[in-house]
Amino acid sequence: MAMNLRLSDDAAAALRVESQRTGVSQQEILRRAVDEHLGIGEAKRGAPYPDWVIPPERPYRPVTPTIVPPPGKTMAQILEELREDRL
DSSP: OOOOOOHHHHHHHHHHHHHHOOOHHHHHHHHHHHHHHHTTTSSSSTOOOOOTTTSSSOOOOOOOSSOOOOTTOOOOHHHHHHHHHOO
16 A cells, blocks of 8 residues: 655654665665554564564573683683684
């Protein structure tokens, strides 16, 4: 369906900026917003993840590191040394 849409100057400017920033057309941004608002299409209302994302089985929990690098070394340096040993 084709339609005319009148936006406020602020909304029109924000839409232009978002389109340039993301490389997504202004029409596509508006289509996605309408779909999300109506709970149809790819953006289903209330769904915390897109259809292609497998949600975690349990919520995030803080992890205490079991390996701590010696003073003056980073884990990246240690991993690099281990990589060189295998080559």
